[in-house]
Amino acid sequence: xxxxxxxAMLLGALALIxxxxxxxxxxxxxxxxxxxxxxxVGHFDPVLLRALPDRTFGIMANYTLxxxxxxxxxxxxxxxxxxxxxxxxxxxxxxxxxxxxxxxGVIGVGALLAAATGVVGASVTAMGLISLPVMMRNGYxxxxxxxxIAAAGTLGQxxxxxxxxxxxxxxxGVSVGALFRAGxxxxxxxxxxxxVYVAGVxxxxxxxxxxxxxxxxxxxxxxxxxxxxxxxxPPLVLILVVLGSxxxxxxxxxxxxxxxALGAMALAAMHRRLSxxxxxxxxxxxxxxxxxxIFLLIGSxxxxxxxxxxxxxxWIADLLTDLPGGSLGFLLVVxxxxxxxxFFIDFFEIAFIIVPLIVAPAQxxxxxxxxxGIVLAVNIQTSFLTPPFGFSLxxxxxxxPESIPPTTIYRGAVPFIVIQLIVLAGLIAWxxx
Amino acid sequence: MRSLQxxxxxxxxxxxxIGAAIQWIALVMVIVGSFxxxxxxxxxxxxxxxxxxxxxxxxxxxxxxIFLMGAAYGLNHDYHVRVDVLYARLGRRARAWIxxxxxxxxxxxxxxxxxxxxxxxxxxSWAILETSPDPGGLPRYPIKTVILVSFFLLLLxxxxxxVKNAEIxxxxxxxxxxxxxxxxxxxxxxxxxxxDDPGAAVDGPGPAVERx
Numbered sequence: 196x197x198x199x200x201x202x203a204m205l206l207g208a209l210a211l212i213x214x215x216x217x218x219x220x221x222x223x224x225x226x227x228x229x230x231x232x233x234x235x236v237g238h239f240d241p242v243l244l245r246a247l248p249d250r251t252f253g254i255m256a257n258y259t260l261x262x263x264x265x266x267x268x269x270x271x272x273x274x275x276x277x278x279x280x281x282x283x284x285x286x287x288x289x290x291x292x293x294x295x296x297x298x299x300g301v302i303g304v305g306a307l308l309a310a311a312t313g314v315v316g317a318s319v320t321a322m323g324l325i326s327l328p329v330m331m332r333n334g335y336x337x338x339x340x341x342x343x344i345a346a347a348g349t350l351g352q353x354x355x356x357x358x359x360x361x362x363x364x365x366x367x368g369v370s371v372g373a374l375f376r377a378g379x380x381x382x383x384x385x386x387x388x389x390x391v392y393v394a395g396v397x398x399x400x401x402x403x404x405x406x407x408x409x410x411x412x413x414x415x416x417x418x419x420x421x422x423x424x425x426x427x428x429p430p431l432v433l434i435l436v437v438l439g440s441x442x443x444x445x446x447x448x449x450x451x452x453x454x455x456a457l458g459a460m461a462l463a464a465m466h467r468r469l470s471x472x473x474x475x476x477x478x479x480x481x482x483x484x485x486x487x488x489i490f491l492l493i494g495s496x497x498x499x500x501x502x503x504x505x506x507x508x509x510w511i512a513d514l515l516t517d518l519p520g521g522s523l524g525f526l527l528v529v530x531x532x533x534x535x536x537x538f539f540i541d542f543f544e545i546a547f548i549i550v551p552l553i554v555a556p557a558q559x560x561x562x563x564x565x566x567x568g569i570v571l572a573v574n575i576q577t578s579f580l581t582p583p584f585g586f587s588l589x590x591x592x593x594x595x596p597e598s599i600p601p602t603t604i605y606r607g608a609v610p611f612i613v614i615q616l617i618v619l620a621g622l623i624a625w626x627x628x
Numbered sequence: 629m630r631s632l633q634x635x636x637x638x639x640x641x642x643x644x645x646i647g648a649a650i651q652w653i654a655l656v657m658v659i660v661g662s663f664x665x666x667x668x669x670x671x672x673x674x675x676x677x678x679x680x681x682x683x684x685x686x687x688x689x690x691x692x693x694i695f696l697m698g699a700a701y702g703l704n705h706d707y708h709v710r711v712d713v714l715y716a717r718l719g720r721r722a723r724a725w726i727x728x729x730x731x732x733x734x735x736x737x738x739x740x741x742x743x744x745x746x747x748x749x750x751x752x753s754w755a756i757l758e759t760s761p762d763p764g765g766l767p768r769y770p771i772k773t774v775i776l777v778s779f780f781l782l783l784l785x786x787x788x789x790x791v792k793n794a795e796i797x798x799x800x801x802x803x804x805x806x807x808x809x810x811x812x813x814x815x816x817x818x819x820x821x822x823x824d825d826p827g828a829a830v831d832g833p834g835p836a837v838e839r840x
Binding site for chain 1: 652659692710718723734771
């Protein structure tokens, strides 16, 4: 019966989501509608729904998910207290004397700061607001500017401590520390590839990525040193300590996250930037995103419960394990579906709806879940960059000035999409060696 | 209609008050979480344990309070993520229809079902005054009760959304042009309101970020 009810419920839920009604409640609604239909024809036992309070309680007491608000708090404090802006400015002055240096600074800041937020809309918007004006003022070509910012804003999806990796770890049942470790190398390779591309542009087309003007660089050496020590090193050290303590196994991601949030507040206070306004903004963002993510999880838990009750999971497992080409076929189909969905729905929805359904088939095929998680993360990140629907481009359009038309943003993203695809292919090839 | 509007405004105010209060929980949670982390190391190296299961559990109690108490507040401010690829292209009335039908068909029944099936386990928890299985842990029945409170508040807020969206649909066709201030009651409450969330009101002309 799964062959009928599975696709019906999956398509039904997607149709409801696409109406634009809040996803959490559309999924819960789909769960109720299909449990009722299933009940009518005697295919669904309503007693199954009684598991929901217990599942909700499981989410409440989930130690891994606790890390989510902590990392959001840490990221928003760094951003709202303008520490992120200072960091970019300092890196800009440091590297701005070279052609393309400012763009490389933006990529570095994106890798570092997006790491602490990991919500693509938030990081692209923040990166755009901070770096677009600076890059345009310094004569960067529009295409390169928007491409760099859109791409740098998505780096946080994969570079730890991204909160999407935390929820992915929770959904796949793998350790968050392991996912963080696995995400670090591809994340750094991507960052490196972006930097190489920008350097290449600076060499081949110097006018597209000029050095900063002499006067903006004209600050005394002692002042520059003070800025490096004051604005650049502390946030860097904070993030390295947070990650280091997780990788060394000294702290759990939850502990590291709470200390990171405290550390970010301490840094802001040291710079006398911990205003009531910044603190309120950080608390508000943390509350808002926590409510959004966790209720999405509660809604999709209801969906998954009913979907399993109707044996939709067996249908998916049969479908995905019977593909020609075995695990390669599985990877191609799953990646194609996730890439397509990535145009319309954010990482969290994919992690909560799709990922629970593919974990079992992946295990049957003997695919390493940690690696699969990273492949999916790079894939979704690429999807976010792909015109015309990519989330990253869409949010960037929200903060870009009128003078930059959407087509410029689309063209700017192309080289970075190519880089993403090469890294994704490499990731898949590497595991198969 | 007038009394319905008053009820809706009262619900919005209630959930906005709660929303303003739970923001502080995020800060308290950071402090409790840091204390727990530090206490674990201090305990390991000094042999003197500061930490306890009570504090460890307090941190996820606070976490639960944020999203359970905040869900209804989030509904009022459109914090729950939407797939807006089509929604953003729709007019004010079409959106009102979606929100109205969604509330009636999905959210209200979901809140009812959750209240109904959670009632037994929560009552049971009170009956035995359930407490943490770990030594020094916290009582469980209060936090489990919050599940009921959460879905009750969500039910109330769904009713308020139904009233507000019905109001939009009751306007004469081509009525007041979709102005940014159409979120009639979202700005009443204390704390973060429509002022710092442009377009946050659910019946406003759109989420702060629109796809077009």
